[in-house]
Amino acid sequence: MSQYFDSHAHVNFSAFKGDGEDILKQCLEEGVFVVNVGSQYSTSKRAVEYANKFKTGVWAAVGTHPVHLNKGSFSYRDPEEEISEVEIKTNGEEFEREKYLELANDAKVVAIGEVGLDYHHFEEGIDTDPLKEKQKEILKKFIDLANEVQKPLIIHCWDAYDDLLEILQNNVADKKGIVHSFVGSYKTANKFIELGYKIGLNGIITYGESYDRLIKEIGLENIVIETDCPYLTPRPLEKSKRNEPVFVKFVAQKIADVKGISIEEVAEKTTQNGKEVFGIK
Numbered sequence: 001m002s003q004y005f006d007s008h009a010h011v012n013f014s015a016f017k018g019d020g021e022d023i024l025k026q027c028l029e030e031g032v033f034v035v036n037v038g039s040q041y042s043t044s045k046r047a048v049e050y051a052n053k054f055k056t057g058v059w060a061a062v063g064t065h066p067v068h069l070n071k072g073s074f075s076y077r078d079p080e081e082e083i084s085e086v087e088i089k090t091n092g093e094e095f096e097r098e099k100y101l102e103l104a105n106d107a108k109v110v111a112i113g114e115v116g117l118d119y120h121h122f123e124e125g126i127d128t129d130p131l132k133e134k135q136k137e138i139l140k141k142f143i144d145l146a147n148e149v150q151k152p153l154i155i156h157c158w159d160a161y162d163d164l165l166e167i168l169q170n171n172v173a174d175k176k177g178i179v180h181s182f183v184g185s186y187k188t189a190n191k192f193i194e195l196g197y198k199i200g201l202n203g204i205i206t207y208g209e210s211y212d213r214l215i216k217e218i219g220l221e222n223i224v225i226e227t228d229c230p231y232l233t234p235r236p237l238e239k240s241k242r243n244e245p246v247f248v249k250f251v252a253q254k255i256a257d258v259k260g261i262s263i264e265e266v267a268e269k270t271t272q273n274g275k276e277v278f279g280i281k
């Protein structure tokens, strides 16, 4: 049986409140390693708690998603732009260095994330410049934290690849990391790869042919796979179905199909990449 590695899951989110631990057990039985990623302090802490319930195969990342830096709400729309918008409330979290440092030092924490820049999900009609500045400032603080604990980054970036590149060039993260849920061009991907980052691909690549060129142009050695569950359920599954880490196999299948290689090769190489970037032996 091939081993898979979901490098970005949110079994620590409330969508898995009743069955998160069972889902993770099932992942391990089905040969899927999982990194649960925090999006604010509370979900980061829960990710660490989940990881510590398992001897191996489940790890955590801790950080504040850029949308949670601003208090308010925004409407989230499915990337296929067909399903109705969902209102997401954000709590205006401040950067609490000491609290995150304590979590980050846990042996099961393999990355700092998700952190980054999101210029897409701003409330309508507000002055976005101060918010962008705040996101940049906090991202730099998380890069410092990553360097302090010598762990890589998991970066969320939407509509902000140029600013992200500039920050990563000027604020070197020693252990590099992953640009997750990548939706840019292969040329942009290559700029991150040159800086030493891996490209995280998820269910979005299964929604059509928009990312086939990206998949073809970037080497398998630079790709990690992920689900970003409970969101972004890959096709051919029903879009209304809750996404789960085991469905990372559909992402692997799409990469295999586009590259004309076997799914076993995609599984093996992306698992190796995941272990390598997270420093897992």
Ligand SMILES: [Zn+2]
Pocket: 008, 010, 037, 114, 228
């Ligand atoms: Zn995520």
